Amino acid sequence: MRAAATPQKRRKILPKAQRRQQLIEATIACIARYGLASTTMHMVTREAGLSVGIANLHFKTKENLLRETLRYVAEEYHKGQIEIMRGSEADNLSDRLTALLNFQLGRGVTQRQKMSVWFAYYGEVGARPVYQKIVSAWDRAAARELEFLFASVIREGGYTDIDPGELAIGYAALIDGLHLALLVTPRELTKQSAKKIGRDFLQRAFPNHI
Amino acid sequence: MRAAATPQKRRKILPKAQRRQQLIEATIACIARYGLASTTMHMVTREAGLSVGIANLHFKTKENLLRETLRYVAEEYHKGQIEIMRGSEADNLSDRLTALLNFQLGRGVTQRQKMSVWFAYYGEVGARPVYQKIVSAWDRAAARELEFLFASVIREGGYTDIDPGELAIGYAALIDGLHLALLVTPRELTKQSAKKIGRDFLQRAFPNHI
DNA sequence: CTAGAATGAATGATCATTCATTCTCAAGTT
DNA sequence: AACTTGAGAATGAATGATCATTCATTCTAG
Numbered sequence: 001m002r003a004a005a006t007p008q009k010r011r012k013i014l015p016k017a018q019r020r021q022q023l024i025e026a027t028i029a030c031i032a033r034y035g036l037a038s039t040t041m042h043m044v045t046r047e048a049g050l051s052v053g054i055a056n057l058h059f060k061t062k063e064n065l066l067r068e069t070l071r072y073v074a075e076e077y078h079k080g081q082i083e084i085m086r087g088s089e090a091d092n093l094s095d096r097l098t099a100l101l102n103f104q105l106g107r108g109v110t111q112r113q114k115m116s117v118w119f120a121y122y123g124e125v126g127a128r129p130v131y132q133k134i135v136s137a138w139d140r141a142a143a144r145e146l147e148f149l150f151a152s153v154i155r156e157g158g159y160t161d162i163d164p165g166e167l168a169i170g171y172a173a174l175i176d177g178l179h180l181a182l183l184v185t186p187r188e189l190t191k192q193s194a195k196k197i198g199r200d201f202l203q204r205a206f207p208n209h210i
Numbered sequence: 211m212r213a214a215a216t217p218q219k220r221r222k223i224l225p226k227a228q229r230r231q232q233l234i235e236a237t238i239a240c241i242a243r244y245g246l247a248s249t250t251m252h253m254v255t256r257e258a259g260l261s262v263g264i265a266n267l268h269f270k271t272k273e274n275l276l277r278e279t280l281r282y283v284a285e286e287y288h289k290g291q292i293e294i295m296r297g298s299e300a301d302n303l304s305d306r307l308t309a310l311l312n313f314q315l316g317r318g319v320t321q322r323q324k325m326s327v328w329f330a331y332y333g334e335v336g337a338r339p340v341y342q343k344i345v346s347a348w349d350r351a352a353a354r355e356l357e358f359l360f361a362s363v364i365r366e367g368g369y370t371d372i373d374p375g376e377l378a379i380g381y382a383a384l385i386d387g388l389h390l391a392l393l394v395t396p397r398e399l400t401k402q403s404a405k406k407i408g409r410d411f412l413q414r415a416f417p418n419h420i
Numbered sequence: 421c422t423a424g425a426a427t428g429a430a431t432g433a434t435c436a437t438t439c440a441t442t443c444t445c446a447a448g449t450t
Numbered sequence: 451a452a453c454t455t456g457a458g459a460a461t462g463a464a465t466g467a468t469c470a471t472t473c474a475t476t477c478t479a480g
Contacts, residue, residue: 013425013478035337037247041470051427056471116336123333125394126326127245136395143398169391169399170407176390177383184335185346188353189379197380204414223444223459251436261461263438272436 032113036120242323246330288348
């Protein structure tokens with residue numbers, strides 16, 4: 001007996017760029033759900049609703065797909081940050097700081113999925129130089145931008161005894177740590193509290209701005 | 211022709227506890243070097259200088275070995291912290307804070323190996339509830355202790371407007387973030403700078419103590 | 421009509437796990 | 451002191467499962 005009505009999926013041909021995007025998103029979903037270690041090509045292609053062979057066609061190897069996925073996630077996160085930090089000429093520095101914090105600790109479920117992926121790769125960074133390169137390149141770019149923003153705030157506020165570079169590293173570390181806490185012990189920390197903690201950090205450094 | 215002088219390793223029988231310890235340490239070394247994903251049982255047992263079957267004898271499955279290894283690393287790190295935070299009646303609070311910072315960001319190569327392992331597991335936490343349980347149990351214990359220490363400092367220093375619980379989460383997050391930065395972008399951050407950043411955080415919160 | 425996108429069964433490599441066999445050593449025996 | 455013995459620690463070749471990758475074939479759309 002045949003299974004009743006498998007709607008007989010019709011094969012669809014799409015431009016390369018679109019398929020690549022589709023596969024990268026399926027990879028993100030799988031890593032978030034099953035972990036980097038146990039994500040297989042079958043899972044990814046099934047998630048994308050495509051056949052196994054497609055992966056080879058667009059990415060050649062699994063290693064390539066994973067690398068491109070990391071590149072995608074890293075770029076998205078850091079570009080968002082950088083855009084906010086640069087801001088428009090109009091908005092003042094206080095608002096930019098607040099907007100940055102809201103971006104870094106905001107968003108809904110999507111954000112959680114991205115966080116999982118993010119840390120899955122961090123975990124392998126020690127063993128895979130390629131991952132380290134991708135991540136650290138973006139990290140450097142974001143760090144420079146943050147340092148620049150902090151330097152402006154320091155100048156405007158006339159704060160003394162603050163090194164913008166060091167403070168930027170500290171703030172970035174705090175945000176990373178809060179992400180980790182939200183991922184590992186979500187019961188102990190709400191996104192609200194996390195934001196407050198980030199805000200308090202900035203307030204102690206820039207009391208006139210926050 | 212026979213290979214010259216393989217010293218013909220003599221089989222040695224040791225108590226269970228010792229072998230388990232040996233295998234856990236070999237697992238740590240392998241994870242740090244090759245990553246959690248690509249660590250195999252062959253690698254671990256070769257690293258330990260033993261045969262493959264030994265793993266089954268002492269841990270039954272790979273999953274068990276990995277779980278016990280995480281338990282071991284988590285326990286070691288958090289117990290060390292907690293011990294310092296409790297301190298002896300004698301030493302004052304300022305010294306305890308400094309000692310804690312030195313412990314968390316101190317040590318040499320060993321520490322780096324442990325850090326790799328630590329984050330390798332964090333990366334899988336999203337996908338493996340067991341890991342989450344182990345890590346979060348210890349995290350909670352350390353967080354309570356830190357909150358208690360901070361509360362003492364706040365009382366002694368008469369600081370107002372500081373919630374010890376929130377500050378503890380912030381400080382712990384900062385330290386985690388600094389570990390991550392040391393792992394991912396070691397070129398951008400020395401252990402010295404990391405310590406200074408941690409110290410600055412405490413100083414802004416407790417100006418009379420640091 | 422055809423270039424090339426998409427498929428998925430087949431292939432071969434890798435790896436966790438098993439278990440029949442070997443070896444060790446402490447307790448017992450002479 | 452020398453020898454025996456058996457409980458169980460340790461071994462590693464063999465097994466079977468999983469998975470990435472391949473490629474002959476099918477299908478699509480301009």
